[in-house]
Amino acid sequence: MPDTIFNLPDLGEGLQDAEIVSWHVSVGDHVVTDQPLVAVETDKAVVEVPAPHSGRVARLCAESGERVKVGEPLIEFEAGAHADSGTVVGAIAAKAEPKGRGGGAAEPPTTKVKATPAVRALAHKLDVDLSVVQGTGRDGAVTAQDVERAAKTLAEAGPPEPLRGVRRTMAEKMAQSRTQIVPATVTDDADVEAWPEDTYKGSGVTLRLIRAVAAGCAAAPELNAWFDGKALTRRLHQRVDLGVAVNTDDGLFVPVLRDAGNRDADDLARGLERLKADVEARTVPPEELRGQTITLSNFGTLAGRYGSLVIVPPQVAILGAGRIVPKVVAVNGAPAVHRVLPLSVTFDHRAVTGGEAAQFLAAAVADLEKAT
Numbered sequence: 033m034p035d036t037i038f039n040l041p042d043l044g045e046g047l048q049d050a051e052i053v054s055w056h057v058s059v060g061d062h063v064v065t066d067q068p069l070v071a072v073e074t075d076k077a078v079v080e081v082p083a084p085h086s087g088r089v090a091r092l093c094a095e096s097g098e099r100v101k102v103g104e105p106l107i108e109f110e111a112g113a114h115a116d117s118g119t120v121v122g123a124i125a126a127k128a129e130p131k132g133r134g135g136g137a138a139e140p141p142t143t144k145v146k147a148t149p150a151v152r153a154l155a156h157k158l159d160v161d162l163s164v165v166q167g168t169g170r171d172g173a174v175t176a177q178d179v180e181r182a183a184k185t186l187a188e189a190g191p192p193e194p195l196r197g198v199r200r201t202m203a204e205k206m207a208q209s210r211t212q213i214v215p216a217t218v219t220d221d222a223d224v225e226a227w228p229e230d231t232y233k234g235s236g237v238t239l240r241l242i243r244a245v246a247a248g249c250a251a252a253p254e255l256n257a258w259f260d261g262k263a264l265t266r267r268l269h270q271r272v273d274l275g276v277a278v279n280t281d282d283g284l285f286v287p288v289l290r291d292a293g294n295r296d297a298d299d300l301a302r303g304l305e306r307l308k309a310d311v312e313a314r315t316v317p318p319e320e321l322r323g324q325t326i327t328l329s330n331f332g333t334l335a336g337r338y339g340s341l342v343i344v345p346p347q348v349a350i351l352g353a354g355r356i357v358p359k360v361v362a363v364n365g366a367p368a369v370h371r372v373l374p375l376s377v378t379f380d381h382r383a384v385t386g387g388e389a390a391q392f393l394a395a396a397v398a399d400l401e402k403a404t
Contacts, residue, residue, distance in 0.1 A: 036087065036108070036109040036110075036111070037093075037105045037107075037108050037109075038083075038084055038105075038106050038107045038108070038109065039102075039103050039104060039105055039106055040072075040081070040100045040101065040102050040103065040104055040105075040106045041081065041102070042102055043072070043074055043079060043081075043102070043318060048101060048102055049099050049100060049101040049102060050072035050073060050074050050079075050099065050100060050102075051072060051073045051097065051098070051099045051100075051196060051197065051200075052070060052071075052072055052094050052095065052096050052097060052098050052099075052100065053070075053071040053072055053073050053078060053096065054070070054071050054096055055069070055070050055092055055096065056068050056069060056070060056071070057069055057070075057089050057092075057107075058089065058092075059089050059090065059091060059092065060088065060089060061088070061089045062086075062087070062088045062089075063083045063086065063087060063088075063089065064083065064086045065082075065083055065084070065085050065086050066082045066083060067082060067083045068080045068081070068082055068083075069081050069082060069083050069106075069107060070106070070107070072100075073196070073197045074318060077314065077315070077316055077317070077318055077321070078197075078314060079318070081106070085109075087109035087110060088109065088110045089107060089108075089109065089110075090108045090109055090110045091107070091108040092107055092108075093105040093106055093107060093108060094106065097194075097196070145162040145163055145165070145167070145174055146167060146169070146171060146172055146173035146174060147162055147167070147173060147174040148173075150176070151174055151175065151176050151178075151179060154176055154179050154180075155174075155179045158179060158180070158183040159183075160179050160182050160183050160186065162174055162179075164182070165178050165179060165182045166178065197282065197283070198280075198282045198283030198284070198285065199282065199283040201283070202283045202284050205344050206342055208344070208345060209342050209343055209344055209345065212261055212345050213342075213343050213345065213380050213382075214380060214381045214382050215340065215342075215343060215378050215379070215380065215381070216378070216379055216381045216386065216389070217338075217339075217340045217341070217376055217377065217378045217379075218376075218377050218379075218386065218389050218390055218393055219338045219374065219375060219376045219377075219393075220375050220393050220394075220397055221359070221372045221373065221374055221375065221397075222244075222372065222373040222375060222396075222397045222400035222401055223361060223370050223371075223372055223401050224240075224356065224370075224371050224372065224373045224400060224401065225370035225371050226401065226402070226403040227240070227371070227403065228403070228404065234301075235301055235304050235305065237330070237333075237353075237356070238276070238304060238328075238330050239297055239300055239301060239304070240399075240400060241328055241330055241351070241353050241400075242274060242276075242289065242292050242300055242304075242328065243297075243399060244351075244395075244396040244397075244399045244400045245272065245274055245292070245326060245328055245351055245396065246272050246274075246292055246293030247395045247396055247398070247399035248351070248377075248392035248393065248395045248396040248399075249272050249293065249326065249392070250293070250395065251391050251392060251394070251395030252388045252389070252391040252392035252395065253268050253269075254266075254268065254348075254383070254384050254385075254388045255326060255348060255349035255377075255379060255384055255388065255389065255392045256268065256269050256272055256325050256326050256349075257269060257325070257347075257348050257349075257383065257384075258325070258346035258347065258348070259345070259346055259347075259348050259380055259382060259383035260346060261345070261382065266348070266383050267346075269325040271290075271291045271293060271294065271325075272291065272292045272293040272325060272326065273288050273289070273290050273291065273292070273323050273324055273325045273326075274288065274289045274292040274324065274325070274326060274327070274328055275287070275288055275324030275326070275327035275328070275347075276288075276289055276304065276307065276327075276328055276330075277327060277328065277329040277330070277331075278307070278308065278311045279331075279334070280311060280312075282314075285311045285316065285321070286321065286324060286327060286344075287307040287310065287311060287316050287320050287321055288320055288321065288322070288323055288324050289303050289304065289307065290303075307320070324344075324347060325347065326347060326348075326349050326350065326351070327343075327344070327347060327349075327350040327351070328350070328351050328353070329341055329350060329351070329352045329353070330352075330353045331352055331353070331354065332353050332354040332355035332356065332373075332374070333355075334355075335355060336354050336355060337354035337355055337357070337374040338352070338354055338374050338375075338376045339352045339354070339376050339378075340376070340378055341376060341378040342378070343378060343379070343380055347380075348379060348380040348383045348384050349377060349378065349379045349380070349384060349389070349392070350377070350378050351375065351376070351377055351396065352375070352376040352377075352378070353373060353374070353375060354373070354374035354375070354376070355374070356371050356372065356373050357371070357372060357374075358370070358371055358372070359371075359372040373400060375393060375396065375397065375400075377389050377392060377393045377396075
């Protein structure tokens with residue numbers, strides 16, 4: 033009787049693969065149904081995969097640090113185990129971020145580099161990738177001195193650190209955006225001098241921005257949409273499922289505030305605090321990291337005024353809020369110093385016109401300039 037293979041199950045909406053964080057079992061161990069087998073990291077969360085049935089472990093099909101696609105072999109049980117390959121594992125509990133681990137970097141792609149056999153041999157000896165060395169020889173050829181200089185620089189920089197988890201996903205998403213989106217950006221300022229002082233406490237500014245995004249989407253629903261560049265179709269959304277960008281040391285998280293346009297301030301405040309707490313604890317459910325219809329980045333809490341932001345497909349727009357600063361403005365024909373909030377709307381020009389983006393921005397500014 034053949035051994036039983038348990039494949040990596042579907043871990044959530046749209047997830048295609050996961051990275052092995054750590055195994056909880058070893059070859060020869062006897063496991064029981066629902067016992068945690070392995071911790072894996074999806075694009076944003078670390079989850080536990082439980083055993084689909086009881087049995088003895090015959091082989092682990094992947095090592096820590098490897099990525100496994102959904103449906104590929106994860107673990108092999110000895111013959112005679114309950115034959116259930118399983119594609120759904122039931123409740124998958126999120127856990128805290130594990131301690132980092134090392135690992136070798138993937139080999140870079142081979143490129144044509146001008147270098148003599150002796151220089152290539154030196155590069156091999158010093159473990160230098162010639163494709164990343166700037167050649168100073170004739171016609172851009174790499175010299176022995178170039179290789180030695182690169183080896184010294186690499187030694188001082190330390191070993192390469194492979195991107196994993198959140199940062200790896202961020203890199204992949206940004207590359208996807210670069211190849212699929214035709215971005216354009218419009219900017220404007222909102223005069224927020226009329227805001228009560230309480231607005232600047234806690235999440236008050238973010239809550240005003242959330243409301244402004246909803247106002248913008250009501251005025252220009254074309255920005256609250258998904259676009260399929262291959263089929264050249266778009267899907268306008270009736271509700272605003274707002275992605276809120278949260279920066280962490282591990283990378284960028286974008287949890288979702290569902291139906292942001294139809295929730296009152298208190299409900300949004302509770303939802304926002306819960307999302308922040310989940311991000312900090314790395315316990316955001318995978319379903320809360322999917323389905324954003326438009327995104328908000330309040331990067332001004334750190335620094336910066338305007339930005340050309342990155343849109344993650346299939347979304348078509350993102351609103352960026354810069355740092356609030358005092359600025360001289362004209363009030364009734366006379367100069368006055370008011371607090372001003374810089375805004376940037378980056379949109380996919382394949383699906384959104386400049387006029388629609390401007391209409392969105394004008395509605396957002398108008399909402400932000402209200403006293404309450």
